[in-house]
Amino acid sequence: xxxxxxxxxxxxxxxxxxxxxxxxxxxxxxxxxxxxxxxxxxxxxxxxxxxxxxxxxxxxxxxxxxxxxxxxxxxxxxxxxxxxxxxxxxxxxxxxxxxxxxxxxxxxxxxxxxxxxxxxxxxxxxxxxxxxxxxxxxxxxxxx
Numbered sequence: 001x002x003x004x005x006x007x008x009x010x011x012x013x014x015x016x017x018x019x020x021x022x023x024x025x026x027x028x029x030x031x032x033x034x035x036x037x038x039x040x041x042x043x044x045x046x047x048x049x050x051x052x053x054x055x056x057x058x059x060x061x062x063x064x065x066x067x068x069x070x071x072x073x074x075x076x077x078x079x080x081x082x083x084x085x086x087x088x089x090x091x092x093x094x095x096x097x098x099x100x101x102x103x104x105x106x107x108x109x110x111x112x113x114x115x116x117x118x119x120x121x122x123x124x125x126x127x128x129x130x131x132x133x134x135x136x137x138x139x140x141x142x143x144x
Contacts, residue, residue, distance in 0.1 A: 006045040011038075013121075014052040015137035017130075020101065021058040023142060024065060029104035031142050032056065036109065036118045049114060053121045055137050060097035060126045064089065074103065098124040 016035060020028055034040055038050025064072070072089040092099055101124050109115040123132065 004043065004045075006043045006048045006050055008048060011043075011048070011050050015055065015132065015135040016052055016140040017055045017057065017137035018140050018142070019058055020056050021061040022063060025062050025100065025104055028056075028062065028142065029101065029108055032101075032105050032122065033108040035140070036105070036121055047114070049117050051118050051121060053132075053135070053137075054123070054140075055130050055132050056101055056122070056124045057128050057130055058126075059101050059124050060093065062097075062100060069093075097126045 018028070018032065032054050035054050036051040038044050038052065041050055044050050069090050070088055074087050074089070074092055075085070076087075077084050087095075089100065102122065105122055106115075106119055109118055123130065
C-alpha cells in the first residue's frame, strides 16, 4: 500500500470563525495553529499547505493566566544601533490587541516559507466585526 501525499490542487479550504472572548491565549493558539497547518484533516501532509482559513474575533478579550499581563515582555529590534524595544503584554494589548494572538500563533508555526504561507490564512480582529461574511465561515468551538 502506498502512502498518500496531498497535492496543492486537491486541497479543499474551509473558513472557521473563533470567538476569543474569555479564551486562554496559549490554548487558543495551539488549536488555531493545528487548523492553519491542516493537522485536523486525514490528508495532512507536512510539506504541503493543507490548512484552512481562521478568523478570530474579540482579540482584545483574550485571557492570560497568572501575572503575565504585567510580567510577559515582547521584544523587537529595528536593526539600527540602540533600536532595541521592549513592551509588556498590557501595553501591547492597548496599542495593538491583535498582535498578541498573531505573535503566539506565528511562534508555533514552522519557521520556513511554508509557515509564512500558512500564517497568511489567519485573520485577527479586535472587535466582533469582520469583513469575511461572503466566505460563510463556520463557527469553531475549542476543545478546551
